[in-house]
Amino acid sequence: MTDTKMIYQGRILSLELLAGKWEVVRHADAVAILALNEQGEMLLVKQNRPAVGAVTVEAPAGLIDGDEAPEAAARRELQEEAGLDGEMTLLTRFYASPGFCDEQLYVFRATKLRESRLPMDEDEDIEVLWMPPQQVLNGLRDGSLVGSASTVSAALYGVLAAQQVNL
Numbered sequence: 807m808t809d810t811k812m813i814y815q816g817r818i819l820s821l822e823l824l825a826g827k828w829e830v831v832r833h834a835d836a837v838a839i840l841a842l843n844e845q846g847e848m849l850l851v852k853q854n855r856p857a858v859g860a861v862t863v864e865a866p867a868g869l870i871d872g873d874e875a876p877e878a879a880a881r882r883e884l885q886e887e888a889g890l891d892g893e894m895t896l897l898t899r900f901y902a903s904p905g906f907c908d909e910q911l912y913v914f915r916a917t918k919l920r921e922s923r924l925p926m927d928e929d930e931d932i933e934v935l936w937m938p939p940q941q942v943l944n945g946l947r948d949g950s951l952v953g954s955a956s957t958v959s960a961a962l963y964g965v966l967a968a969q970q971v972n973l
Contacts, residue, residue, distance in 0.1 A: 813829070819832060828906075835912065836909060836910075838864075838954075839894075839914050840897065848939045848964045849865070849934065850935040852933040855952075862953055863942070863953055865960035865961075867911075880916070890919045894915070898959060902955050913956060915963065938968075943961045
């Protein structure tokens with residue numbers, strides 16, 4: 807659209823007004839990773855999320871930096887948050903909230919996990935957990951866990967993998 811007015815420009819997002827009526831958040835794309843161990847448990851990270859005022863349990867995830875490829879971002883995030891690396895396969899990608907935000911989320915499955923650590927971001931305080939994907943979905947449904955859209959997506963794929971559905 808040609809009638810675009812910049813309302814706010816921040817470090818990780820901007821807010822534009824399109825055609826005088828649509829508020830649009832421009833946000834970098836992101837990745838999330840479904841990593842399953844040999845017992846079929848899903849890797850999760852527990853962390854404080856000030857934006858929602860809660861401690862969340864999420865699939866490892868993060869923003870894609872600049873010109874970084876989504877797969878490279880997934881690999882980097884898994885190394886930073888959990889000290890693991892593996893072979894990445896794209897499972898899906900989707901817009902988290904296309905009514906007002908252009909952020910696209912790429913969900914990868916990590917297999918053949920091995921140790922490989924990169925330093926965490928300075929603002930991250932993360933606890934690594936392993937849980938069966940069905941338990942994650944149950945906790946998200948009954949409210950005992952607080953998660954994200956990418957965590958729901960990853961857990962659903964994890965349940966399908968446990969049922970040996972071809973992904």
